[in-house]
Amino acid sequence: MASRVQGRSNCCCQCCFKLFAFVLSVGFVVLIYWLASQPRYIKATISSAQLANLTVTNATAVSYTLGVTLRLYNPSLRVKIYYDSLDTELRFRGELLGHASTTSPAEFYQRQKRSDNVSVNLSGTGVVVSGDAAAELEKEKGEGKVSLELAVDARVRYKFFFFGTIKIRQKPRIRCSVAIPVKADGGGVLSSGDRCSVKY
Template sequence: MASNAKPSGGLNGAYYGPSIPPTRTHRSVGGRSSACCCDPCGCLLCSLFKLIFSIIITLGIIVLILWLVFRPNELKVAVEDAKLTSFDLSNSSNLNYNLSLSISIRNPNRRISIYYDQIEAVALYDGSRFGYDGSLPVFFQGHKNTTVISPRFGGQAVSLGAVSGTYEREKKEGNFYVDVKLNARIRLKVKFVKVGHFKPKFDCKLKLPVPPAKGGSPATVFERTECDVDWI
């Protein structure tokens, strides 16, 4: 005989089990996710960049402090006197010359001294080099000191180049325009510390009176000329 009994509890045949707990999302400690931990190379580059940036900032602050303490001033260079006793162009390209200069170098700094380990002079005319003096003595220059050097150029420059047109024109005008460059290698002395090496260049653009004939005097007189100083 079939049983007509119904399930107890009044659930009408449906069964409801315990509720399913919600799925949790795992987060890193502190509630933040670190993408860097997933990319070790990225973390290394980021740390390296921060280190380099910190070093640059620190060096900049040190340089600024040193500049404020010592207040370095630019060297003052000038050609005080120049004597051009011979400047003759023959065969359109061979130049016979005799030029002597008196150049002052002024160190205006109160706390910085300078060692001149090497200094040489080069003379150019119309862009062509014709003279060189590498025999200038080395020297030490103290605070607020002026030192005078005397480059000399003499001899013959062979195959100087196409300068005859410039030469004839300037000779008629009464002045030759010569460019003298000084190349130096120096060290700085701050208190008891030596800092170097630096290679400044001094560029002196000269207007030289045409040498007079024998027994005569030049039509014009040389004027003191300041030189440009380039530390690059």
């Protein structure tokens, strides 16, 4: 009787050991796969920007029209990205000048190792800012170049395959500094810009 109990105990221990070894092996494979295919941070650059009708009136009201082409790059080898939304703001010295009126495409799908251009249109009429910001903007305009800040809050899903489709949601924050040459009529064109910062 004792030998039967001992035999069952040994059999149970062997089954537990085999199950533990299997789970450990699967976990190791998943870890290696994740390290090999984990999503890398998006890279963003201002490809071009066109400013028109920049004016400052009554020392506090700013009007403008701005079109920006933002280039987004997916550096991952195995991970695809769904861009669900891009919420864009324009700022000057921390003062909000407005939100994007249109973003094209508003949402899209990006494959691995691929760049896509996004057109962002912003405009404002009589946007009220502080007197200091308005004076500084007028001064920069007179000097022939204005420094603006483009803030893009994105909602994305990283998609990779392992035992079916797995998606990871993220909210990267893209921040771009744009120095646009400006003419006396308040218009100007930037043919290329610096790389933007991306934080998660």
